[in-house]
Amino acid sequence: MxxxxxxxxxxxxxxxxxxxxxxxxxxxxxxxxxxxxxxxRCMDRDIGIVPLPVFVVLAALIAALAATGHITGELAVVIGIMVVFAFALAEIGKRVPVLRSVGGAAIFVTLVPSWLAHQGWIPKAAVESIGGFFTDTKVLSLFIAFVIVGSIMSMDRTVLVRGFARIFVPLLAGSVVALVVGTAVGTATGLGFKHTVFFVVVPIMAGGVGEGAIPLTIGYAGVLGAAQGELLARVLPAIFVGNLTAVLLAGLLSQVCRRRPDLTGNGRLDAGEGPDLLEAAESGPGERTSVTAQQVAAAGITAVTLYLAGVLAHSLLGWPAPVVMLVLAVILKVAHGVTPRLQYGSRFVYDFCLAAMAFPMLFTFSATQTPWETLVEGFSPAPLVTCVLTVCAMVGTGFLVARKVGLHPAETALVTATHSGMGGAGDIAILTAADRMRLMPFAQIATRIGGGITVTLALVAAHTFGL
Structure with missing residues (x-):
């Protein structure tokens, strides 16, 4: 009844x-x-993905296990440690004034665990437990496969193809000018040519941490034979500073548009009289809302298959596995190889990874693989100035080139700015600062595809010329 x-x-x-x-x-x-x-009401209030009462009990259990010396490498214990620390730090980051507006949760989860481990404030047994799991299982590779393949295959193909065609020129021009300006500034300030290119400028345009910096440093580690954690610590400051600079420029651009309405389409990218690309996409059939377990499983195994193809290519040809996986996913998507059920399943896999796995992965990597001393070195004056001028060059170029290709300057500059953002969280922060969330599909293209191309070219150059 x-x-x-x-x-x-x-x-x-x-x-x-x-x-x-x-x-x-x-x-x-x-x-x-x-x-x-x-x-x-308490059960409906979450800390990250965990209901508040469950989180409190879980934290108490982890503390009790640590106090009694019963922290082990068992999967349930490892998951509990990762979840408690990661989502607690994320909640703090979401509430810190100013920082919360520029992706504070991701910044906290990526930086603070390294400091906590350095200070000994995370129990040594917990660090060893999650570190052993992280190293032995190579779970990070699975996470990257799900995120990269899921993000590409879940995108609307029309927006992917036509959208990239529309913003290709300003995005390319902005990237080239940013590379030239950033490299010149970094070299002039004593950072060195290769260090500036590979550890400052490229990370800014790599597409964030999970989808950009981690695959990038995996490739760097293969070239240098060094620990990936130390390499990640060297590129993270550039990503954070680049994202903050892009957010500030977005807010400034929004203020300029209020005085100069002729510079903006108020969320519309195309300056022509015809229908905007997003309007055409939004007028199409609605996206299916229900997703079955079969669709999710099919998408997950497809991601694993593409990753294994990348692993084989690396073993036989020396090509970076994440790059091969990305290229195969794009080819599959553009060639109409992704059916609707795979697209829906891929969206679920991608969203699940961002909601449930991203922060625990970042926490574990920071706490066990990222040296605090190396992180601190990255925030010195020379890299900071280089990062700021690199992003300014990119956004300014997008603004100036826009009208040459029939686009609104403000919207084009914002989409170009997301190329220097911190992944999905950075896209949200940048577009929110300018009140242009409608541009998110274009921002995703700049972040995912633009970042993927950046990582691919950087790794090819690293293999060819060395680091």
Missing amino acids: SDLARSATPAEHKPPGVPGRRERDSDGFPSDDRTPTLWH
Whole structure:
């Protein structure tokens, strides 16, 4: 019987001997009074992905295991440690003034664990437990496969192809000018040519941490024979500073557009009179909302298959596995090789990885693989100046080139700015600062495809010319 039917049942139809009894629905709420109890309100409040009461109990259990010396490498223990620390730090980052507006959660989860481990504030047994799991299982490779392949295959093909064609010129011009300016500034300030290119300028344009910096440093580690964690620590400051600079420029651009409305399309990229690309995409058939377990499994195994193809290419030809995987995913998508069920499943896999796996992966990598001293060195004055001028050159070039290709200057500059953002979180921060969230599909192209191309070219150059 439905809730509506139960609420309409006359009092005389209630079972005898239970006067005034209030029936409850399947969730335990009274059918005629859906006001949740304090317990239900707490259970509906999450720390990351974990209900608040469950998080408190989980944190207490991890603390008890650490106090009694029972931290082991068992998978459940490892997951508990990663979840408690990662999502607690993310919640703090979301609430720090100013920082929360520029991707504070990701910044906190990526930087703070390295410092906590350096200070000894994370139990040594916990660091060893998650570090052993991280190294032995190579779970990071699986995470990257799901994120990269899922992100590409879940994109709307029309927006992917036509959108990239529309922003290709300003994106390319901005990237080239940023490379020239950033390299010149970094070399002039004493960073060195190769260091500036590979560890400052390229990371800014790599597409964030999970989809850019980590695959990039995996390739660097193969070239140098060095520890990936140390290499990641060297590129992270550039990513964070580049993202912050892009957010500030987006806010400034929004203020300029209020005084010069002729520079903006108010969220519309195309300066022509015809329908905008996004309007055409939005007028198409709606996206399916229900996803089956079969679709998710199919998408996941497809991602694993493409990654293994990359592993084989690396073993036989020496090509970086993440790059091969990315290229195969793009070819599959552009060639109509992705059916709707795979697209829906890929979207679920991608969203699940970002929601449930991204912060734990970043926490573990920071706590176990990233030296704090190397991170600190990356925030010295010379790299900071180089990062700021690199992003300014990129955004300014996009702004100036826009009208040459029939686009609005402000919107084009914003899409170009997302190429220097911190992945998806950076895209949100940049577009929110300018109140242009409608540009998110184009931002995703600049971040994912633009970042993937940057990583690919950088690794090819690293293999060819060395680091």
